[in-house]
Amino acid sequence: MLTYLRKRIISSALPLVVVVVGVFALARMTGNPASLYLPLNATQQMRDDFTARNGLDQPLLVQMADYFGGVLRLDFGQSLRTGQDAAAMALRAFPATLQLAATTMVLAVVLAVIVGCWAALKPNGVADRISSFISMAAASIPDFWLAIVGIWIFAITLGWVPTSGVSGASAWVLPIATLLLRPFGVLVQIVRGSMVSALSEPYIKLARSRGAGELRVVTHHALRNAAAPALTVAGDLTVGLVNGAVVVETIFGWPGIGKLMIDSILQRDFAVLQAAVLLTAVAIFALNILIDMGYALLDARVRPVTVKA
Amino acid sequence: MKTAADPSTRQNPQGSAGPAGAQAHDVVLQVSDLAVDIRTHRGTVRAVNSVGFEARAGETLALLGESGCGKSMTAKALAGIMDPVCDLADGRIVLNGTDLAALTPKERLKFAGPELGIVFQDALTALNPVYTVGTQLGEAFRIHRGLNAKQARAEAIDLMKRVGIPEPESRVNSYPHQFSGGMRQRILIAMAVALNPRLLIADEPTTALDVTVQAQIMQLLRKLREEGQMAVILITHDLAVVAEEADSVAVMYAGNVVESGPVAEVFADPRHPYTKGLLESVPVHLERGDQLKSIPGSPPELHDIPSGCVYQSRCPMVQDICRAERPALRPAGRRRTPSGTATAAADPEQTTSAGTNDGGATVRPVRTAACHFSEEITNA
Numbered sequence: 001m002l003t004y005l006r007k008r009i010i011s012s013a014l015p016l017v018v019v020v021v022g023v024f025a026l027a028r029m030t031g032n033p034a035s036l037y038l039p040l041n042a043t044q045q046m047r048d049d050f051t052a053r054n055g056l057d058q059p060l061l062v063q064m065a066d067y068f069g070g071v072l073r074l075d076f077g078q079s080l081r082t083g084q085d086a087a088a089m090a091l092r093a094f095p096a097t098l099q100l101a102a103t104t105m106v107l108a109v110v111l112a113v114i115v116g117c118w119a120a121l122k123p124n125g126v127a128d129r130i131s132s133f134i135s136m137a138a139a140s141i142p143d144f145w146l147a148i149v150g151i152w153i154f155a156i157t158l159g160w161v162p163t164s165g166v167s168g169a170s171a172w173v174l175p176i177a178t179l180l181l182r183p184f185g186v187l188v189q190i191v192r193g194s195m196v197s198a199l200s201e202p203y204i205k206l207a208r209s210r211g212a213g214e215l216r217v218v219t220h221h222a223l224r225n226a227a228a229p230a231l232t233v234a235g236d237l238t239v240g241l242v243n244g245a246v247v248v249e250t251i252f253g254w255p256g257i258g259k260l261m262i263d264s265i266l267q268r269d270f271a272v273l274q275a276a277v278l279l280t281a282v283a284i285f286a287l288n289i290l291i292d293m294g295y296a297l298l299d300a301r302v303r304p305v306t307v308k309a
Numbered sequence: 310m311k312t313a314a315d316p317s318t319r320q321n322p323q324g325s326a327g328p329a330g331a332q333a334h335d336v337v338l339q340v341s342d343l344a345v346d347i348r349t350h351r352g353t354v355r356a357v358n359s360v361g362f363e364a365r366a367g368e369t370l371a372l373l374g375e376s377g378c379g380k381s382m383t384a385k386a387l388a389g390i391m392d393p394v395c396d397l398a399d400g401r402i403v404l405n406g407t408d409l410a411a412l413t414p415k416e417r418l419k420f421a422g423p424e425l426g427i428v429f430q431d432a433l434t435a436l437n438p439v440y441t442v443g444t445q446l447g448e449a450f451r452i453h454r455g456l457n458a459k460q461a462r463a464e465a466i467d468l469m470k471r472v473g474i475p476e477p478e479s480r481v482n483s484y485p486h487q488f489s490g491g492m493r494q495r496i497l498i499a500m501a502v503a504l505n506p507r508l509l510i511a512d513e514p515t516t517a518l519d520v521t522v523q524a525q526i527m528q529l530l531r532k533l534r535e536e537g538q539m540a541v542i543l544i545t546h547d548l549a550v551v552a553e554e555a556d557s558v559a560v561m562y563a564g565n566v567v568e569s570g571p572v573a574e575v576f577a578d579p580r581h582p583y584t585k586g587l588l589e590s591v592p593v594h595l596e597r598g599d600q601l602k603s604i605p606g607s608p609p610e611l612h613d614i615p616s617g618c619v620y621q622s623r624c625p626m627v628q629d630i631c632r633a634e635r636p637a638l639r640p641a642g643r644r645r646t647p648s649g650t651a652t653a654a655a656d657p658e659q660t661t662s663a664g665t666n667d668g669g670a671t672v673r674p675v676r677t678a679a680c681h682f683s684e685e686i687t688n689a
Contacts, residue, residue, distance in 0.1 A: 122393075123393075200392075201434060202429055202431065202434045202435040203434065203435055203436055203437040203438075205385070205390040205429075205435075206390075206427070206429060206435045206436075206437075206497075206500070207437070207448070208389070208390045208418075208421065209388050209389075209390050209421050209422070209425075209426070209427045209501075210421060210422050210448055210449045210452065210500065210503075211418045211419065211420075211421040211422040211423075211449065211452045211453055212418075212448065212452060213415070213418055216452070221437055224439045224440075225437070225438065225439055298439060299438065299439050300438075300439065300441075300484040300486075301438060301484070301486055
């Protein structure tokens, strides 16, 4: 297991470098921050000074080498906007995103498993049709539209929840409900599909022939076999939430990493953007390793180190 | 062969070692008028039609027939594990005095395991890939006897010993894919006999195995049958297996039993043209290059079964009456008259023997055939 983890960590180092290089180069194509940070009537001399002070006059490769040199010393640079340590800003924003993503995914998975199993019990039955309709709708509604409609109805018209921010539990309701819908819809369909095929396997019949009741057959025998595809998709959806509840975080003013990224792009705050992207990338690699370990936990046939036979 | 209706064997408590005082040759299972419907896009078809037979303690009944004749469907109906598109349309499945067909699915669960076990053909897909064999072997004990995980594991090890799996203490923690085909089949059998059921249904248990392993598995089934005085229903298309293993046989064709009786008698003197055709298709004294005999044509499609005899399209003896009227299962063959009516007194169940019964003919097992001309078949 440790060998496996070590291999995975080493093999993920290169993609991380590529990600940072890409973001580094792309960010600098968006323009010179000098025009944003200096007054409109700034002289060319002031602009040149600003550029030189922040090292932006150097060739791209030199800037990049400087940056990587810093990263190796765990120095991720300072924010142009606030002068704070970029890494600290990213780390401060990340928990808000993680909490939002984790709560959303836990709810989505639990609901999707219940609804998906219920639908799979009788393929093409009433429950299946209802859940199919709901999940299709849930997976197709765009989140920005839903967020705005949600704010309009529940925050402005009814006044039940705040329009934005993180003050109190009620502030969580709208962002989570908005984020939840798509993963829920997609997962219901995955769970339903893999449960239908698992439930038609001979080992299910055999379990029934041993006297296993419906609940035991579904939760004990079928669900674990049906879990792998759902785990893949749930992992993918979580990745989406971790790096980019951008729309929802922006609409609801959620102080997470997505909002930080958008703000740093708009402000040409390169160091913060790079730190945020690097942090997100590391989190996604960690998540992928967790997902792979999840497969191994579920099914002995995909365990990297064979159990002694 | 334990087919002779000898009262002395009945009085001899041969099966006292078995569970719940099961006596050898007692009727354990009596199936009558069993009918199974399949719902398809093209309407409902009857896959199993008025099938009847009985299985006796310590004996093997073979259900013989080609693919699609309804033998596996019959097995699944008996075990209560039919596919969702199938319905039990009619019939009685009396296991030890309880009609399983009249029970709700929930009530039947109590019988699944302690009274009735089933072995499937393909042991790899029949075992759950994500659990160790120990977990799966122990499950019956946890469900029906409320044992905890540790006790169930000990029972699993005992079972693995019973079916001849080497090193059960370490193998109990292995997963199905870590076993060979023969060992997997042994595990499946162990699972079916875990709670010493009265009836064991073996649905083509050796079809997926090579010949040497086949022999071992059949030997194991025989041993377990003797130990537990189980009634065994062996579902197969293999005439040789029937001849070697079974005491009695029911030949199925297009969802119907066309002939039944003691194996030796049915095979020596078939009373239905289909049985006769099957037996003639076995190559005997053939030279290389000789033409193998076969039954021309193919079985009717399920949604297109003719109203008369099910075998009419392939029968060499077909007459007008065969197209007009479906023959019922009637006593047939030389041994239709009873040689010892004493058997009837020993067990009241006996008076309602399998198939139709034209009164008095209670010799067991009754030889029956569903053919208008069964007495005219000549077996040279």
